[in-house]
Amino acid sequence: MDTNGQRRRAAATGELLQQLLGSRPTYVRTWRVHGDRQRGEINQRAVAKVLALYLWDEGIRPDSDSTLPVKLKNLVNRAFSGERLTATTLEQFIGAFAMTEEDQKELWQIFLGADGVAHTVTAPRGLARRQWHRTMALFERYYVDDQRNLSLRRTVQCVEAREDGVDSYLFNHEPSVTEISVTHGGRIGRHYEYGGGLIADDIVLDQPLREGDRTALEYTSRYEPGNGVTEVRRPARGRTSNVTVAVHFTPRARPACLWFSVWSDHMLGGPVEERIVSLEPSGQACVCLPYIEQTVIGFRWEWTET
Incomplete structure (x- = not known):
């Protein structure tokens, strides 16, 4: 450092x-x-x-x-x-x-x-509740299976309390998520549907945090079969630091073209910024950013016609 x-x-x-x-x-x-x-x-x-x-x-x-x-x-x-x-x-x-x-x-x-990505969301959707944490580090990897469906999302992050008594983290996710498993740091709590179509679940922390305290979370999301997803979006309301997002394709399902994209909404509209990214030999593409704030980032891809 x-x-x-x-x-x-x-x-x-x-x-x-x-x-x-x-x-x-x-x-x-x-x-x-x-x-x-x-x-x-x-x-x-x-x-x-x-x-x-x-x-x-x-x-x-x-x-x-x-x-x-x-x-x-x-x-x-x-x-x-x-x-x-x-x-x-x-x-x-x-x-x-x-x-x-x-x-x-x-x-x-x-x-x-260094530059991050910020303030592309001009009309923020309503919050299920006030944000009382800050994400200090985030690593998120998406997996696409042989049938060209989004199958898995693995997330590791470090959150810091902005006040005393922080006892949960609100995880926003896609409607096609069928199961969320917390492997470290907490358990699944209350379910929310809000903000004009947003869906979220509380991750109740193992121990409440005081202001300035940090904890690590690890959790996995699974998706419904046959979803045919061709993009993944990761929103950030408050500032999220030290961000790494990755997507992984199997040898049998490699996209014809892949973009790192930035949107102005969680779900609607096309990208406001994007750039082509290349797959590594392992089938992975990875983007690292110093921070994101009031934005939506992720990947989108197109398949070769069969």
């Missing part, structure tokens, strides 16, 4: 964050309601109050914590210097100041050091 590189990126991100909050009129107006400039500089106490209001409104911190703005003053100072700027803290600054897509993209590019 390049810790020196991470420190440099965090410092550069903190510097940019401070510049944006001190120069963008919309952001300045947001914090100046709570305090004027100090010696021509950003009022960090006022910025801390904006963050506190956001955390209270989002339910991330309880309203009863009246000392939160004071506690956050030190966080603001350390975030500006890059000394203590984490992905979660950066998310909170972005949310609290309702930052533009352009500013978000620039901040994340510097922080992560």
